[in-house]
Amino acid sequence: xxxxxxxxxxxTCINGNMAKMKSxxxxxxxxxxxxxxxxxxxxxxxxxxxxxxxxxxxxxxxxTVARDAGITASVKTRFVADEKIKAFDINVDTYDGIVxxxxxxxxxxxxxxxxxxxSGVERVKSVESKLQILDE
Numbered sequence: 001x002x003x004x005x006x007x008x009x010x011x012t013c014i015n016g017n018m019a020k021m022k023s024x025x026x027x028x029x030x031x032x033x034x035x036x037x038x039x040x041x042x043x044x045x046x047x048x049x050x051x052x053x054x055x056x057x058x059x060x061x062x063x064t065v066a067r068d069a070g071i072t073a074s075v076k077t078r079f080v081a082d083e084k085i086k087a088f089d090i091n092v093d094t095y096d097g098i099v100x101x102x103x104x105x106x107x108x109x110x111x112x113x114x115x116x117x118x119s120g121v122e123r124v125k126s127v128e129s130k131l132q133i134l135d136e
Contacts, residue, residue: 084113097126101128107134
């Protein structure tokens, strides 16, 4: 006789006919089954693998990578706080203390403002602008 999932769930979990551990095991199996059939699970696993690969291939020390990440975060934070810079239009990359700005700004004056802001962050050695100027 076939049993529906609802009646199985009721019989095993609500009536307590199955040991708690078996119920927990079923819950784990169902959760994993749902997670692994979801596209998001594989994207997360793939993203983590790609990040690990990138870190393994990076020639910088872990300390330098951390410092560069801190510089990038500081520059982006200052861009967000600035009333004239559109922070989401500028990508910030840092490698060995050298900041590279990619993206676009409206004017040459805004490009210079972005360079000045980035240059003002502690431990920045230099700033390279690859920003496109939209009004030119």
